[in-house]
Amino acid sequence: MLKVRNLSKVFDKVQAVDDVSFEVNPGEIAVLLGPNGAGKSTTIKSIAGLLRFKGQILINNTDNKSVEAKRAFGYIPETPALYENLTVWEHLEFIARAYSLRDWEETANRLLTRFEMDDKKDKLGKELSKGMQQKVSICCALLIQPKMIMFDEPMIGLDPKAIKELKSVFLELKQAGCAVLISTHIIDSIEEVWDKVLIMNKGRIVLNLTRDELDNKGESLEKIFLEVTDSKGEGEA
Structure with missing residues (x-):
């Protein structure tokens, strides 16, 4: 699970x-929304x-910077950060080694196939489109x-096909008891998957609402x- 307590950050x-x-609980999909500059x-x-x-x-009841x-x-960051001279498969192998994973190859192959990247295993990071880089980052x-x-x-x-698969992944993660946090400004893209919405404005959480509470409001x-949010915001912090 994820617990954020009294988080503050000042820039200049x-x-x-x-x-x-x-908080984002195990088996819960939370969405973080906010205009530009909301934080x-x-x-x-x-x-x-x-x-x-x-x-x-x-994270999982330990300090987020701990091992x-x-x-x-x-x-999965907004902008994929792949190594230019590692292949797709080498990225997965790098993660497997870093996390001391065992018998990871089958899972890696299944993920690549699911996101239609199984024929790109030998492609270098710098040879991939942004969408392909995003798929590797997700895998x-x-x-x-x-x-x-x-x-x-x-x-x-x-x-569109990858978006459909990713939405299925969100629900599978939820069913597996994973805590999921999605930050986006495209409300329609997550409409059918979220359990809790966190709306930020001017550096604060101005609304923390569950799906049931929204349904009860009828809005x-x-x-x-x-x-x-008054639909206003300037320059994302």
Whole structure:
């Protein structure tokens, strides 16, 4: 699971994230929404251990920067960061070695086939399109069978079939008891999969709502999003 407690981050005296707290439980799909400048990117990078911050972030009940947390954590960044001179298969092998995985080859082959990358095993990272790089990034994160996984704008660059597969993956992760956090600004792309929505604005969580609570309100997620954010925002922090 993921626990974020009193997360704050300041950049050059600008409060990018201000005392944010939330949880994503095992078997739960949470979606982080917000206009540009809301603090989503800062929150995501803090969870991933890429920024210093004030507060506490726990993954699987351990500090997010600990080795134990990293072993349980999968992360798909908005912009894939592949090694230019490693092949697709070598990326998967690198992850397998880094995480001391055993008998990983069958799982790797199944993931590549699922995302139509099985014929690209020998392609170098620099030879892949952005969409293909995104698929490799997804396969690498799924290979470790994480207990908590975070997707940052995962649909960007993917073809329709890959998007359909990824949505199926979200639900499979949920069924397996994985805590899933998806950060996006495309509300329609995740409409049918989320259990909890976290809406950020001006560095704070302004709404924490479950699907059942939304259904009881009888309003659309888009309408509520626009109401609580005023549909305004400048420059993502």
